[in-house]
Amino acid sequence: MWKAIAIMAVAVVLASCQNVDEQQLFSDYREVLGTVDELFSNHARAGGVFYNQDYQTEDEVRALLEGKVTSDGIDEIISNLFREEEGRLVYNEPFQQYLQEANYDTVAPVDTGSYYRTVCETILNPGLQLMIVEQFEVEPNDEAILLIAEGGHVYFYDEADPLQLEQYQRYGYPPHDTITVALSFIRERDRYLLDNYRISAG
DSSP states (O other), rough: HHHHHHHHHHHHHHHHHOOOHHHHHHHHHHHHHHHHHHOOSEEEEEEEEEEEESSSSHHHHHHBBBTTOOHHHHHHHHHHHHHETTTTTOTTTHHHHHHHHTTTTTTSOOOTTTTTHHTTTTTTOOOHHHHHHGGEEEETTEEEEEEEEEEEEEEOOOOTTTHHHHHHHHTTTTTEEEEEEEEEEEEEEEEEEEEEEEEEEO
């Protein structure tokens, strides 16, 4: 009996795997990363704290991410990037510290060297958009589909190129990094919505 159940379970997993539209999954993965990037931009400061001028409330964030991220996923993104103060979403630490050190409320920021260190273990890590399909494994898991990469190598620039070196080092990028990521997507009709994620680098 247990052998029969095990065989049925394997069959279900294989069937689920065959039903995954990997091209659409990776397309949705890249789209959601590009969309989430908008949440850490257009910085302004009021009352000594920085915030995003375009997305100051939970409703505005939800409107941006709806159709790309589940409700639970939106809650996770908001809690990881923001906190609420006086009815406005302001950035969490260490984003506040980075923007203060960079003097982002001045005409020309003076110290942006901690940028990559600030975002590298968040969904804002720019290396996530440079990872290629072959670095990931797709694993159906109950109702979710896991997208997993263990120690994926990402190359940002060539140290021998002075122009690239100056441009990337200005923001604290290493020449290359390794990223481990596990993202869970929920299929909704013909789209894959991000539901939760874990990201580490180095």
